[in-house]
Amino acid sequence: MRKHPLATGIIGGIVGTLLVAVAVWLTIVYTGAYNVAASDQHADAVRWTLDTAMHRSVARQAGAIEMPDEPSEELIAAGARHYAESCVHCHGAPGAEPAQWSRGMRPEPPRLTEAATEWTPEEIHWIVSNGIKMTGMPAFGPHHSPQEVAALTAFVGALPGLTGEDYAALTGSGESAGGAAHHEAE
Ligand code: HEC
CATH class of the missing domain: 1.20.5 (Single alpha-helices involved in coiled-coils or other helix-helix interfaces)
Structure with missing residues (x-):
């Protein structure tokens, strides 16, 4: 031919x-x-690639999860206590700064009081269970019970509406977040 x-x-x-x-x-x-230094920002193209891949991947895989419509007050309160133990040092909370060392991570863990509004409860559940590769966001599913992950999800979903006093009351922490959060030194 x-x-x-x-x-x-x-x-x-x-x-x-x-x-x-x-x-x-x-x-x-x-x-x-x-340059893999965390003290240096990702190149825009790399950041875009990782971020878009992350959003698309989470949206695609979270579809299979079924979440209760209205989480109970008890579930949210239980989630707050787990959050003070495992999350506040990276993501902060109303009235609680993230730990200073977490500001040296790339990507920098976002403040969930704002970032949580971008995700559905199903997506938050998926992220907490599975973590996110190449960001430092750990998977909590392998060593936390399904109830704990559900409680954390309920709490993160409620975070955007909470004040500093609500958070302190829920975690019984007075002004610091269970000792896990470090206020900025400067
Ligand atoms: C060691 C620091 C660290 C810890 C501890 C941590 N995270 Fe994260 N988390 C991250 C990083 C880094 C990202 C990814 C940020 C990005 O790429 O935008 C992330 C992303 C997220 C996101 C998606 C938000 C977004 O818009 O990127 C949610 C939801 C989340 N984490 C919830 C939690 C919860 C709940 C806990 C505790 C059970 C927790 N994280 C513990 C570092 C951490």
């Missing part, structure tokens, strides 16, 4: 482009050109 010269050219172009892309990728990986 005779090959059409245009088709051969197009295929050659595609293969050539792919080879160049692989060469650039391998060069970046092997030469150490990408």
Whole structure:
């Protein structure tokens, strides 16, 4: 069979482009050109890639989870106590600063009082259970019971509406978050 010269050219172009892309990728990986220092921000393209992959992946996988419509006060209160133990040092809470060391993470763990509004309860449940690769967000599912994960989810969902006093009352912590949060030194 005779090959059409245009088709051969197009295929050659595609293969050539792919080879160049692989060469650039391998060069970046092997030469150490990408700065992995957490003190340096991600390059915009890398941040966009990780962030978009994360949002799409969570949305896709969280669809299978069924959550109760209205979590009970007890569940939220139980979640607050787990949150003070396991989360506040990275994500802060109303009236409680995150630990200073967590500000050195890339990506920086977001304040969930705001960030939680972007996610559905199903998505929050999925994130808490499974964690997020390459961000430092741990998976709590493997070593927390389903009840604890459900309580944490209920509490994170309620976070945007809470005041500092609500948080202190729920965690019984007075002014500090169970000793887990460190106020900024400066
Ligand atoms: C060691 C620090 C650390 C701890 C502890 C931690 N997280 Fe995270 N968390 C992160 C980081 C980092 C991200 C990802 C931020 C990003 O990529 O935007 C994240 C993301 C999240 C998100 C998605 C928010 C968003 O918009 O990115 C939720 C919800 C969340 N964490 C809940 C929790 C809960 C609940 C706990 C406690 C059970 C917890 N996290 C403990 C570091 C932590």
